[in-house]
Amino acid sequence: MTEIGRASCLIVDDEAPLRQVLMHLMRGDGFECFEAANGRDALDFLETHRVTLAISDIRMPRVDGIELLREIRARYPDTAVIMITAVADVDVAVKCLAIGAMDYLTKPFHLEEVRARVRQAMERRRLVMENRDYQERLEERVEAQARRLEEQFLMGIQSLAEALEVKDPYTRGHSIRVSHYSSVIARTLRLDDEMIWQVELGGHVHDIGKIGVREAVLNKQGPLTAEEYEHIMIHPVVGWRILAPLLGDAPIALNIVRSHHERLDGKGVPDGLRGRAVPLEARIAAAADAIDAMTSGRPYRGAEMTLEGAVEEIIRHGGVQFDPDVVDAVTTAASSGKLALIPRATKPLLTP
Template structure:
């Protein structure tokens, strides 16, 4: 039988922590989620800081005051050290968290230094305090990731002494709880023990597997940072294990070092063909092993950081759409249609990927264009039209730091408004100067714009839109083959 609990004996939830005057933990989470959504919509940044305070020292210094009074005093200092728009919470007994709205890491550092100075003044150089910070979007674009990375930075601060403020550094994982994970795969136990003995003093977390199947199973459920892989194993040999690691999307960037007694060129060529990143000959030299392992893990971390930047760019692209209700979903539709056209044209996989990335990012340069222009219902004047025409070049500059990763997508971002007759912008390219991926996205972009409502005109039906594209082909502006494939896909 269900028992009803009388409402009068259910403790009411309080948004404020009574002991400090700061928000409750749950309220802080809601507010931080809200600030992250602001970033996704408007590109506004925010920083958070975890503060660990040794209360035992604080009580000793102010021994004439009660424990509650000391904790309240610390809460008062934290609240007075931040702006009205910022907010904080008591996270646990001796741990606090602050959020700095629309601020980068440097802004947060200034405020935290001010708070440290005030606590130092009140508590006569005590208590010991450690602070770790993380910033959105550089260190994460979800609350869970941002909080975890600020806590990771806090652990680093503890390791470097008291009264230290440490910002999360994605390139330095050696001090984090999440130590670099190395998987050693060898069917001979002694070989595993030798490698493990060389690596453990360098703060690596070691995983062990005695065959390929076991290794792949471990990687299915753990984010491994490095694989040291024997080649000559019964059943599935090292070449096949490496091939499967590199063919999995979730593990493709995980570096693999083949540790082998084979030292001939043919074996190394075969290893390169299946994606091996490096080779070490048995028995391994300790310094060589440590140097190569550290270098490849750093490269993997850097690549992951680029992936995070990609997610930031995609968030900015969504923010552009949010500025103009008429273009909601436009970039994803352009990306999907472009990929469909490229697939029918049998383009290489890297160019299909460029169509996907480029389709999503092609209008990212509009982030700097005012809403009044983007949502104007009438004709644009010359100044407004020039501002609109600047978006491909602006988008190209925004994405330029990732040019090696985006590759052909950079053509899409810069050249999706070029025309075959040279009348397009920003570079006035003509004919073969315009890449295939840019030609495809140009047609998909125009088509989607025509069949959706815009502030200056209502949507057209698909048949009329395709007829306009065909006219553009006759005027030597769009690629005939591209438009024919678009026509086939749309059925018009």
């Protein structure tokens, strides 16, 4: 089904009588018609009007039909163009079709021939636009499906991170809390929304590498030996290797996974980064991770700290272990009440 009956047409020719003949013909077929005496006037008109079809002579003053055709194809690709000329030149016809004309007519022509060529051009235009719309909708569906797959993947990763914690009541909910504290610090630093989102994601999955740590070490109820500590500190690299192929679009989150145990003084792991070489997002997560560790407590550490006590420790190690800007953000967020501890789950898991 063509668009004739609800379409518009621009007739471009330097011969006024021919313009009137074509306009009369096209109006009879339901087109709303406009006219221009040359290519320059046609381009001026098209700047403020969109037409379905342009029928243009080739040889005209100012801007000729070939240049008009190029401009229409470049600027108004939805407009179908039929070229008309008094010179039967195969090379010119081929050139017009190569540029993008839908058809090519030679004067003199029969009006029924014009009608037939217009119908063909409009049908081709319809098919081209339908194909383009299909491709765009297909791309949108593919993108939407990719987003859904990514969301499902991230949910799975977060569930896995939480599953690592449920066996230990002292770390249960650790990733959620680190994600939240990191987000509060990032917002206090006035970071942009995309970075805040990735900081939250990084907090959720920062310890995913612990799936590569021996369970006996991971859940040990006493102080770690030097060998055990070295073993457990492989988790940033393990986590980074697991997630790097999957979070290519989230490099900030990946930086947190790899570098949340780096220190400002260069004595951290795994890369011994120093100062500003430690990514800002990792410096944020390091402070959030430390806050949760200090306020969660462990059997061999004694009583857990209050938030105030943890903030004092963060301040005390500022400039050595923690970034001074991040320390300032922690103190600001804590004093304003935006940084508050999330209660830990204390009930044991139900067993069958």
